Amino acid sequence: MSTIHTKRIGPIGGYGRPRNDVELMIREKKAERRETGGDDNKSRVGEVVGVVGGREIRAPRVARGGAVELPRTYAPQEHRERVKKIQARVREWIDLGKQTKMCTARPGWMTVSPRHAQYKKVMFTVEVDLTDILELDEDNKILRVEPSVNILQILDYLLPRGYTLPVLPELDELTVGGLVNGYGIESSSHKYGLFNDICSGFELVLPNAQLVNLGPEDPIFHTVPWSFGTVGFLTAIDLQVIPAQPYVRLKYIPVYSMRECAELWTHEQTKQVPVEFIEGMMYGPNEGVVMLGDFAEAPGPNEQVVHLNTWYKPYFYKHAKEFIDRRQEGTEVIPLRQYYQRHNRSIFWSLEDQIPVCHHWLFRLLLGWILPPRVAFLKLIESDSVTNFYEEKYVMQDFLVPLNCMLETMEICEKEIAVYPLWLCPHIMFNTGRYQGKIRAPQGTEKEGEYAHYVDVAAVGPPRVTHPFDMTKAMRTVEGYLRKVGGYQGNYSYTYQTREEYRQMFDHTLYDEVRKTTGAAEAFPESYDKVARKNQWKKQAGTR
Ligand SMILES: Cc1cc2nc3c(=O)[nH]c(=O)nc-3n(C[C@H](O)[C@H](O)[C@H](O)COP(=O)(O)OP(=O)(O)OC[C@H]3O[C@@H](n4cnc5c(N)ncnc54)[C@H](O)[C@@H]3O)c2cc1C
Known part of the structure; x- marks a missing residue:
């Protein structure tokens, strides 16, 4: 049986006193938050406070108002073992004759995206539950993390050490794996690009169960962003960090x-x-x-x-x-x-x-x-009626357009959906040279490293147009506009485009080539099949 060893940090027991070390620690953290006026930059949230069965335990985060989050185990040294299990599961899929396509086992309801990921019910699922921060290399300013690490963990880890991510999206629950395989953005993206642009390395399990480490010199590296998990299973990510100020x-x-x-x-x-x-x-x-x-x-x-x-x-x-x-x-x-x-x-x-x-x-x-x-x-x-409301009467879409189309895009949104507030977030799109992924080399750029200014116009909410609202019709109008001006749809939500239209919007040249040579085309569905609206209707699928 494993024993718990905790660092003794104060008096225990007695009326009104904490009953054990964990309770004491929680109280200390609450006091610390009060002292620092809720400014966690000044607290030491996340420090190692004990060891359970050889695993380090980090102090629980004390959330606003004193609610306590359960401590997560912290065992970066076991990363390799966990990845071996993923490789073994992929080998199992090969041994079983590759009967269906593969996907991660993370249930649809756990993601921030409004999609319910019906495809998970019929595919071969692989558990990729990798939640640890692995290493901060201060010399090279690189943070290595596992893909299920979320934004809250990164905040807790980096800010007290005086660092931050150049692009740090706003919601605590967003995961690094989701932000890389989908897309991620923040109000600093006009300087640093999208979330995948601050990544310098990926560790990936390929469809033949081989583990590879990829950098920008490798074509596969460029096909991971916007792939929605259809190139391989991501098991670690190298993220650039920059110094932060308080x-x-x-x-x-x-x-x-x-x-x-x-x-x-x-x-x-x-x-x-x-x-x-x-x-x-x-x-x-x-x-x-x-x-x-x-x-x-x-x-x-x-x-x-x-x-x-x-x-x-x-x-x-x-x-x-x-x-x-x-x-x-x-x-x-x-x-x-x-x-x-x-x-x-x-x-x-x-x-x-x-x-x-x-x-x-x-x-x-x-x-x-x-x-x-x-x-x-x-x-x-979520009940069925609420799901239906979200599917038919609630817009959740990001439209990424060249900056010179900003005004026109807002006007089209007003005409077609009238959702307010409209969120505006700046970003740049890079020319990545020899290997260009799903995002085309932006107009006006010729060489690797050159970029063009874009803006993300995001609509989240119920439409308030005065005419009867038809979600498919409205979305298809906006999507047509995006294709015309060289824009992109965020895709954490749905696309209403046909496969051909989607391929017109996103460049599939390198993606198709890599999927063919690595066997990913046989192992995973195409990204379109994961994000297409027609594959997502909950009503059609019958159950959640
Ligand atoms: C209300 C709302 C607010 C949002 N706000 C922001 C925001 O402020 N900033 C921002 O950048 N984005 C925002 N997003 C969008 C968000 O970027 C996407 O949902 C994103 O994909 C991350 O979500 P997730 O961590 O839940 O990933 P998931 O939805 O779980 O994953 C996205 C895709 O990546 C694949 N994937 C994940 N991990 C792996 C892995 N290890 N290996 C292979 N494939 C994997 C999944 O299969 C899936 O296809 C918002 C979305 C909503 C709905």
């Missing part, structure tokens, strides 16, 4: 038309030396806010630190809207961790569609501390 100084600039927004945005994004973070939200065709941020070492003499995410405060998108209501620009200094998590509590603005009373001050005061609800939990308990 705060972000954020300027809020109200805008009063889409044109004004697009003009200001283009000016800021294409500056020789742009700010570190650019983000926008349009609350309607005639009101929006553009936010410009930079790292800061400390607040200035007359500046207050604003704790955005304290549980009883209004959610970030409501907070930002106050600058429009006051018709006034403003600047705030925000702890870095809280900046990254600004959309987490309200899952952008989708919380209000799930819990309509979430804005009431009493709700926030009494129950705000339990937020955000886990997306996985919400999906698990």
Whole structure:
């Protein structure tokens, strides 16, 4: 039987005292959070506090309001053994005669994506439950992680060490594997590109069960992003890290038309030396806010630190809207961790569609501390009628367009879907030279390393068009526009395109070639089959 050895960190037992080391540690963490004003940059969350059966145990994270997350086991030294099990399972698939295609065993309800992944019921599933941070190489500024590591783990690990990811998406639950195999973006993507652009290496189990380490010099490397797990099983990722500063100084600039927004945005994004973070939200065709941020070492003499995410405060998108209501620009200094998590509590603005009373001050005061609800939990308990509502009456789409199409894209969104707020996020698309993956070399680029400016216009919410809304018709209109201007659809949600149209949008040349030579075409479905709307109707499939 395994024994628990914990580091003794204070008095145990007696009335009102903690009953054991773990409880004591939890209380200390709560106290630490109070002392640091909720600023986890200053706390030591995640430190190793004990050993269970030879495995290190990290301190549990104390969430807002004192809710405690269960500790995860921390055993990076066992990575190789875990990968061997994945290889063994792939060999099993080969020995059984490759009867069906393969996919990861992660259930559809566990992902952040609205898809329910019906295909998992009929495919050969492979458990890829790899949740450890493996190594931080400070000399080369590389963080090596397993694919099921999520954003919250990365925040807890990197920020106290003075580092961050150049592109660190906003939701705690997003996983590195999902962000690499799908796509990931953040308000710094105009400097560093998409999430896959900050990756310098992938460890992958190929369909013949061979384990390979890939870098940008290898063609397979370039086919993993946007593949949705249809090239191989990803088992480790090398991510670049950069030094972080403790705060972000954020300027809020109200805008009063889409044109004004697009003009200001283009000016800021294409500056020789742009700010570190650019983000926008349009609350309607005639009101929006553009936010410009930079790292800061400390607040200035007359500046207050604003704790955005304290549980009883209004959610970030409501907070930002106050600058429009006051018709006034403003600047705030925000702890870095809280900046990254600004959309987490309200899952952008989708919380209000799930819990309509979430804005009431009493709700926030009494129950705000339990937020955000886990997306996985919400999906698990989702009833059929709610699923139908999301499938037919709720838009969740990202449209990635060349920057010069920003205004037109917002206008098309207004005409076809009228979903607000519209989220705006800048990014660049790279020419990757000899091996170009699903993203085509952007227009105007010739050599490797050159890039073009893009913007992600994201719609999450119920459509408010005045005419009767038809999801398929509206989406197909926008998709047609994207193909025309060299844009892309985010694809964590659904595509309504035909296979031919999808292939027109995403370049399949290298993808097809690699899948043929590695055997992936036989082992995995095409990415289109995972994201096509026609394959996802829950009603058709009958069950979840
Ligand atoms: C409400 C909402 C908000 C969002 N906000 C953001 C945001 O702020 N920033 C952002 O960048 N994105 C955001 N996204 C989109 C998000 O990027 C995608 O959903 C992304 O794919 C990550 O989700 P996930 O970690 O749940 O991955 P999953 O959906 O689990 O995985 C994505 C794909 O990768 C494959 N995959 C995962 N791991 C492996 C592996 N180890 N080997 C092989 N294949 C694998 C899966 O099979 C799947 O096809 C948001 C999505 C929603 C719905």
